[in-house]
Amino acid sequence: MPANILNLPAYTVTALQENEHDYHIDATVKAMPVCPHCRGGDLSGFGRREQMVHDLPSHGRRVGLYVDTRRFKCNPCSINQGKTVTFYEPLPDVDERRAMTSRLRAWIGKQAIKRTFASLAEEVGIDEKSVRSVFRDYINELEKTIRFEVPRWMGIDEIYLIRPRCVIANIANNTIVDMLHNRNKETVVRYLHHLEGKDRIQYVAMDMWQPYRDACHAVIPDAKIIIDKFHVVKMANEAMERVRKDLRERLTPKQRRGLMHDRWVMLKRERDLTDEDSLLLSGWIRNYPELGLAYRLKEDFFGIYDAESPDEAQGRFLQWKSQITPDIEPAFFDLVRAWGNWNPWILEYFNHPITNAYTESLNNLIRVMNRLGRGYSFEALRAKILFAEGAHKRTNSRPKFERKSRKEALQALLNGEDIESDLSEGAIGLAGTRSFSMGRMSPTHKPSTQLPEPPKNYGVDISTLTRMLENGEL
């Protein structure tokens, strides 16, 4: 009898059957139990029953464990209570409620982050509902053990997974710290309200979506709200597109053919146009002046973002707005209105510009998720993203190597005080501060009074996550 096939020392394997798909393993529990009431061992046998338990798939086959479970009568308890007191022996290493081994349960939890519930259910030989239930418990456990640092620079963005969802990011660290079911005010309020250390949040970058703004005003009123440049200039592109599409509709098919690739060329920034692009564009502009004006307005709107202060930006905007002619005004109406409605928060950007790196990497992630996210529930995708092993950005518990620290500290100083990486406050920052304040000390003589920083977890690195998703590692 292959006694070791099970590799569960608490059991004796008594029989093994196999076919193309399955192993059926008969087993008994080795040890004698004690009475659950009196903890005594004065027991008499009182029958048996067979309990079927699922176990880890083995050699490509599903594994069913058939435990011949003993029932016992406790002699002292029966005398004391004046009736027959019986119990079934407990099954070691088994989750009896789920009828599966503990190791199978743990394995399903981990696997369910990477794979669809259906494929797991098929491989193990259980139903999808059981997989989902194990997964939920697993995620709840993870939620308790993994805590991300609250960002000083928080990003609230959107990602479309079946429906629009809310992504909470740490902008300075380029990480994701949470994903919310939807983008309603109540959802964001609840999230912020329960967030431990929410006072740390100083800036929130977001899209022009009123529920986000209202939620922040309600829960973290001291945090500065900033509308990310990306969302504003996107509207300039859309306005230009409106002009272009209106024009195309008025053209004959022959004229329209003359506008081949117009969308592609016009969405390009002026500085990125090739000679061929420029030639095409100038031809179109000659024939259709409104196209030229729309392109000019788009480019000039981007130019507003070269301003170095809110005042300068507002001045540039007014100048820009005066160039809009009545015939294309409707196309730019939304943009002009948004600038008015969101003015203080749009202008706040010029006090605290957010790095393009963050916006770009988030957009890359959104693209990949749109492609790969199909077939998963939101909970599974959220877990995939938040608990992806290997994508977490952490500080080390030990200070960094001295020379590197000095460089990073210098970098942090050069970057200015506003976009200060959260990381620079952690282990790196401490080490960096030390190498400045104790500049004359030899690096080999580290002060022993240095307080050890507990390691911090800043969330899921967006670029790493995107790469892992693209490589199929998740």
Ligand SMILES: [Zn+2]
């Ligand atoms: Zn007893």
